[in-house]
Amino acid sequence: MAAPSDNLIRRRWPEQGTSRVPYWAYSDPQLFEREMDLVFAGRSWNFVGLAAEVPEPGDYRQSAIGNRKVVLTRDERGELHVLLNRCAHRGVKFCRERQGNTRFFTCPYHQWRYDLTGRLRAVPFYNGVKQQGGMPESFQYADHGLQTLRVAQRNGVVFASFSEDVEPLEDYLGALLPWYDRVFDGRPLRLLGYSRQLIPSNWKLMFENIKDPYHASLLHVFLVSFGLFRADQPSRVLMDRTGRHAVLVSSKGEQAASEATRDMANLKEQFTLADPRLLDPVREFPGSATVAMLTLWPNLIVQQQSNTLAMRQLIPRGPESFELAWVFFGYEDDDEAMRVRRLRQANLMGPAGYVSVDDSEVMKLSQDGVRESVDAAGVLEMGGLDTGDTEHMVTEAAVRAFYKHYREVMGL
Amino acid sequence: MAAPSDNLIRRRWPEQGTSRVPYWAYSDPQLFEREMDLVFAGRSWNFVGLAAEVPEPGDYRQSAIGNRKVVLTRDERGELHVLLNRCAHRGVKFCRERQGNTRFFTCPYHQWRYDLTGRLRAVPFYNGVKQQGGMPESFQYADHGLQTLRVAQRNGVVFASFSEDVEPLEDYLGALLPWYDRVFDGRPLRLLGYSRQLIPSNWKLMFENIKDPYHASLLHVFLVSFGLFRADQPSRVLMDRTGRHAVLVSSKGEQAASEATRDMANLKEQFTLADPRLLDPVREFPGSATVAMLTLWPNLIVQQQSNTLAMRQLIPRGPESFELAWVFFGYEDDDEAMRVRRLRQANLMGPAGYVSVDDSEVMKLSQDGVRESVDAAGVLEMGGLDTGDTEHMVTEAAVRAFYKHYREVMGL
Amino acid sequence: MAAPSDNLIRRRWPEQGTSRVPYWAYSDPQLFEREMDLVFAGRSWNFVGLAAEVPEPGDYRQSAIGNRKVVLTRDERGELHVLLNRCAHRGVKFCRERQGNTRFFTCPYHQWRYDLTGRLRAVPFYNGVKQQGGMPESFQYADHGLQTLRVAQRNGVVFASFSEDVEPLEDYLGALLPWYDRVFDGRPLRLLGYSRQLIPSNWKLMFENIKDPYHASLLHVFLVSFGLFRADQPSRVLMDRTGRHAVLVSSKGEQAASEATRDMANLKEQFTLADPRLLDPVREFPGSATVAMLTLWPNLIVQQQSNTLAMRQLIPRGPESFELAWVFFGYEDDDEAMRVRRLRQANLMGPAGYVSVDDSEVMKLSQDGVRESVDAAGVLEMGGLDTGDTEHMVTEAAVRAFYKHYREVMGL
Amino acid sequence: MSLPADLALRLELETLYADYVHALDDDRLEDWPKLFTEDCFYEVISRENHDRDLPLAAMRFESRAMLEDRVVTIRQTLMYEPRYLRHVVSSLRVLDALTPQIACEANYAVFETLMDDPTRVLNVGRYLDRVVREDGTLRFSSKSCVFDSVLIPNSLVYPI
Amino acid sequence: MSLPADLALRLELETLYADYVHALDDDRLEDWPKLFTEDCFYEVISRENHDRDLPLAAMRFESRAMLEDRVVTIRQTLMYEPRYLRHVVSSLRVLDALTPQIACEANYAVFETLMDDPTRVLNVGRYLDRVVREDGTLRFSSKSCVFDSVLIPNSLVYPI
Amino acid sequence: MSLPADLALRLELETLYADYVHALDDDRLEDWPKLFTEDCFYEVISRENHDRDLPLAAMRFESRAMLEDRVVTIRQTLMYEPRYLRHVVSSLRVLDALTPQIACEANYAVFETLMDDPTRVLNVGRYLDRVVREDGTLRFSSKSCVFDSVLIPNSLVYPI
């Protein structure tokens, strides 16, 4: 299945442009290598964690950007740092614990010691032993620190970049900034827990999925049956200037049958829960939106579905596999009722979620369908062929916009 | 293990030609890609199932051709169709159940609906919702049906082809047609059950195995000891004009020791069964043949060994792995005694078979032996160097003929 | 992770030369293919087993050289042979049992029979059956024997080579010969048992590890705490002319705290065993050395750590995986106390060893750290930049020397 | 020879666990909630969250009714590939035999088989349970499936 | 405390299953047929065939003699790579304790180890059995190994 | 109904095995040596070495003190990646109930979960044990973990 290296040269995006996605984009191993460099290690801000995950000085937690492993740390002065998890000596993944608290990182192999900012602080036997051995004159600690990344933080969310010249985070988020600030309004966040899935599909299928409101009313019988998300509800699809970010906004309305109902074959009008406590959403954000799903290039989904709040971090493992790392959270000022409400509604999301199981399963079916079809292409024509904002859900515009930006970044 | 892409260019078939098979033919990933296109998706008829597996209108069952996944369906008018299991919208493998009965296939993602012939019949929100969204003028249902294959059927067996110009099935079978009709004589078939193996070797080794009567008298102690198949029995190896198909025919005789016996080191003369009911073959076909093994290019083996009848479908998974899918059957007019006889004799075949275990095990040993030996080649000189029919079993002629055709198709 | 084939052409060793190892050297699949040919099948002597593993005529045992599978045999005259485990007919890995005793190898597929020297002795139906079939005139037994390797033996250890012109073993070992003879002094060896690990890292990391005394005092808290190996003990690192072989020699001394102790952060001064019987080393070799670790290009480590003696054979499985096959042994003249002592001290080594677990774990961490970093490189500057012998342990000289030779062999 | 009460209790509990396992593996999901009390608590939670007192669970149900809802959604609303599940349970241990609530634990391994793949290990972990006797029948009043398998292969459709 | 008859029976059955497992895993194949009645029925059948009433089985033996024949062929006629098998069995359940035939089921997982590979899951499924008491000894009169693992990794040499 | 002595003994032994399993899997390593006699013998040995009477073991401990030393080194000196282990044990069989030493065997499968990988099969095999009763408590006087999994995935840090 490894594609011959000259494939990539041979490969051309279909002439229909934004209304098509060639299936080789989901499985070519070289394309994947290039994505790791140009998309994740390129001019982008990557989500690495919540400040609340490393609240104290000395706290650290492992994370990843593309297929590169990093560590998020908080130094003694409270500053956040993101370090490549690769010893500067001979490359050992020095940080083994998922998270913890420390003053130094000591690589297990030869105990080179780094501080929380990634600076090299000690090399055992630097001066040799009994006047023998040791490091040469030319060896300077300053030349052998850990690779560090640029860090940006806004209202409790931490991003990092391999790029020296990526624009400031706020400019990067652009038109999506208000939607970002809607959930991250400065209130301290409370960590509720983690979920992790290994999904056997290309990482881009996850973005397609969340940028595609068209599927939500059709695939997610649970959502539809409870009117949590319906094609006939007031809704919007908004993007930033580049098309790389998007937000899907929807408002739960009365479930009046509409001409659209007919098309929702799976709709179970009479479906009710034996224990309705699972679903008793309360309004907590200004405005009428009850759902707002942000997709932030290149590795983050911010989910606000009723009262479940979660970050979904995309960690590609290879062309046909990615890790989906969920961080569920609430606010420090949640009362017990809201805390329990979020935990109950969490049954809709994650690896066993009433909604998200549909998506992880369909992503596998997508990969199974496209794997062997390098010469065919997906069709993105719902809602027309353009890539602009819409005031409705019956469109694939955000997916088209995503690939428009993707092609620019990848030079395809 | 992944062969560099320029290997294939470098690679040349050994100068000895038909009497050699280079070991790179069993492991090169690019060669495999080419086989999927030229052999399975090329000018060939591929077995996809028995008509008896989809007896009723609306019945369907998943199958595969090479590494492409298809669905065999029977429409309301009783006609058979073979559809690529890949949604025309964005590529989802829409059919999930191994088999079933339905009027339509509805893709889970956006519920595009196809009929049993593969025609697109409904696209939800095609006209948008409340005058918003929907498909552009240019979108025509007719342009977005499922990919369908040509279908041919003869006496209850269904074949499909990606090729528009492959000759009719009967011409394709050529000289083997009478042997095909011997088992498929028009009587309705009765499905007995399925067996599936994932064999860690290249798919061509399975064909080599069945086209090679030389091994049967030597590897299969069980067969030999019961005289079910012996080098000194009357037998024939027949091929079609192209050499791609073959049949091995043998007649059980009295087990007189012959000069050949000496060479059958493993022969256990005195071997008997404590419960002989496992083996009480009865003659059921005209002529003296008790065994007839057909190998039909590119993905089918038709097995008639005493009273066990089975299709063996080859489904390549990669250069070093293939699925062997068995369909055991009898005839509708079998009496209970014959039905039980077939089930008992089935102990010789399948993943645990007294005979076929030898073969699946030896195929793994072959792959283990040749994997790292891209510069060496197998020797095919038994019975001489030619590729013609023979009236005996002491030959590798059918294997030579297979590779003669293979090289033409593959341009090697 | 499969590197495109033109990578290798693109790839250049870092300009700093011997003081750097580019991380692509640990994961490039084509480089791996080339290593199998140039390093293991090249002008080298590969360890294949101990004579004591095949003591009797007819004894055989499977082994491997690089990713090629071989069989070590002892013929009727007591001579040792190494045969490729690949049938000359159609490539079957004919020898299935890990070891045994036989007069002939009979391939299971068509029962071609080879003697213990690899000569083809019988081809069933060579003359056909009833004047039919059989081999063509042109087929000569002499042309179809098993591929055999050159064999060298010294004091009970067996080596083999694919090369016709590699120098004699003694010249090959060069300056290391005395250290080899120190353990293999001609006394008959007694086999104690086997251990096998599948380590998820590149095979070269194992050599780096054993050629690197710098890590031993730091990573191995167990060793250090018992003074079995300390940076401040008298020790030497010696190499042969080419740098491909090395020996690390160390002498257990009194554990006086030294200025070096400070650097051994993990040192547990007060650490003692509840049952000290695990560690009651006795001197058994001339000279003061208590540890001598030989690394012999390209696939062997000879371990003498106190009274544990073991061969460690490196069997690469792929760029990112190798099998580490341990053979623990003693001497025929060991008394029961020594035999038990070796078995107890074996708790330090192997897959669960108090010392070697540190190494197998750190090798995985190395691979995890370097996998995605094809553009970065490891730093080898401890003890300076040269590749000469040293009279201390505070150096990476032997690792530098290894890669100096490696680059010559590989043409990098 | 007569049997100590605790061993007899364990035998009874093993019957409950066997009923639980076969209800799930034989796809008799509708029988599964019947093995719980009406006000039961059920969760499938990662060992990482559990050990750090993070409450988030992959499944969190606070009544038999919620279990019944899970069954209905599996049957009617969820979209997933067909699969077989198979449990192996061992090392059942009574931690506290006091009435009314019996505390017990056991180890489990769940194997998943998809139509076109070899069987794989889906999820392994520990049951941390409380059991009560209701009119003679043992039922789970609380069941926590604490799983080691923090990186979940795709989806969890069925209860563990 | 005295023990209900059904629990005592389950304990006895567990002994039978343990004897079965160890006979196979310790390669004492010759002991395996002795655990069956002379006119026993034994099959290894895929869950797909079993659920659809398709009779085809990977192994189908209709007497103890046929079991003995399987053992002889494994020893003398079959060609296969050497391997270790290891069974784990759990959740034994008595479905029907009526004499003469006891109906019971259990889950199993079989692990296979080839010489040069890590251990893998070979086959998981359910035993659907009937057991009778012959002069004091419990024996299988019928044993169906219904396996989930429809895509078999290469071969099944040994019984399940 | 009263219970035959051998079945009662097996129930007692199952408690010992469950305590063993949970001590390891819950990372209560310090409790593990307490299940052995002071002069116990413990080994983890490959089936290949065991069957050929080659004495070499991956772990070989000749006293409870050596077991305690293993625990201390796991806690203090060994360097390894964090991991979860999970045992499933079945088919316990009493081979010889004679006092003072009870001989018994059981099958086990151990699953390993590393932080960033799906759960995998680490090691499967057979416990070959001797158990004695010390002032009322059953303890292992000898325990051999004979493993099929001859090709070990990287390291064995914890006891089996």
Ligand code: FES
């Ligand atoms: S590799 Fe990190 S200290 Fe040497």
Ligand code: FES
């Ligand atoms: S992918 Fe099939 S309907 Fe959209």
Ligand code: FES
């Ligand atoms: S392959 Fe070995 S005898 Fe034919």
Ligand SMILES: [Fe+3]
């Ligand atoms: Fe969705």
Ligand SMILES: [Fe+3]
């Ligand atoms: Fe055959």
Ligand SMILES: [Fe+3]
């Ligand atoms: Fe070391």
